[in-house]
Structures are given as structure tokens and as C-alpha cells.
Amino acid sequence: MRRRLDCPCGEHIVGDNEEDLVERAFAHLRDSHPNLADAYTREHILVLAY
Secondary structure, three states: OOOEEEOOOOOEEEOOOHHHHHHHHHHHHHHHOOOOOOOOOHHHHHHHOO
16 A cells, blocks of 8 residues: 655655545645646556555
8 A cells, every 4th residue: 555655846745545645645736736736636646656
């Protein structure tokens, strides 16, 4: 199960499970990268996760 993701901006995102990670990653995108928030899907996030 993938629960961690390192954003290229340097932010380290950790979720309790994959769904939590995806929610946290989308929240980070909306807050820190609003111009990219709609460019990513759940699948994109999970490909980047480990």
C-alpha cells in the first residue's frame, strides 16, 4: 500500500492509507499549487507515491 509522496516542491506528504494520501495530496495541490490542482488524477498521485 502506498502511503507516502514527495512533491517536487519539497513537501513530504504522508497518509494513513492510499485514500488518505490521495486526499492529502489533493489538499496540498489546492493550497500550494492551485494552477495544477485540476491536472492530476488519483492515478497520477498513486504513480508518484511509494
